Amino acid sequence: MDKIGKIVASRVQPKPNYRLHSEMHALADEISAYFGERSRFAMYLGAIKRVGAARARAIFAEIKQSDARDPRKLFFWKTKASPDSAKRPAAKAAGRSGQSLQKGRKQAKLTHRKRPQQMNLWPSERS
DSSP, X not given: OOOHHHHHHHHOOOOOOTTOOSHHHHXXXXXXXXXXXXXXXXXXXXXXXXXXXXXXXXXXXXXXHSOOSOHHHHHHHHHHSOGGGXXXXXXXXXXXXXSBHHHHHHHHHHHHSOOTTTSOOOTTTOO
């Protein structure tokens, strides 16, 4: 005859983790557990959001099969070097009007305060 503890344990189902809301969260949890860094869940979630869940799952499968010295570094290197990342810096460098951000900042600095020649001062106040 089986003990009561075995019978109850076989019928009680474990509670699902209610903190995992989507496929990306589940994948981030799986990856952080595999690398032994559960406290860095958000870092893995950010990398997965950057490349997408399908691509991150493919990268993770590659890393599991590879014999890398440091698989964590390889995972982040592969997620950083995605094909879409080459297009992003050019889009971020241009502002909404298409001009570069540096040019807009210089113009903002110059228009912030008027120069003495541009101010309406009395002749005795000018230096």
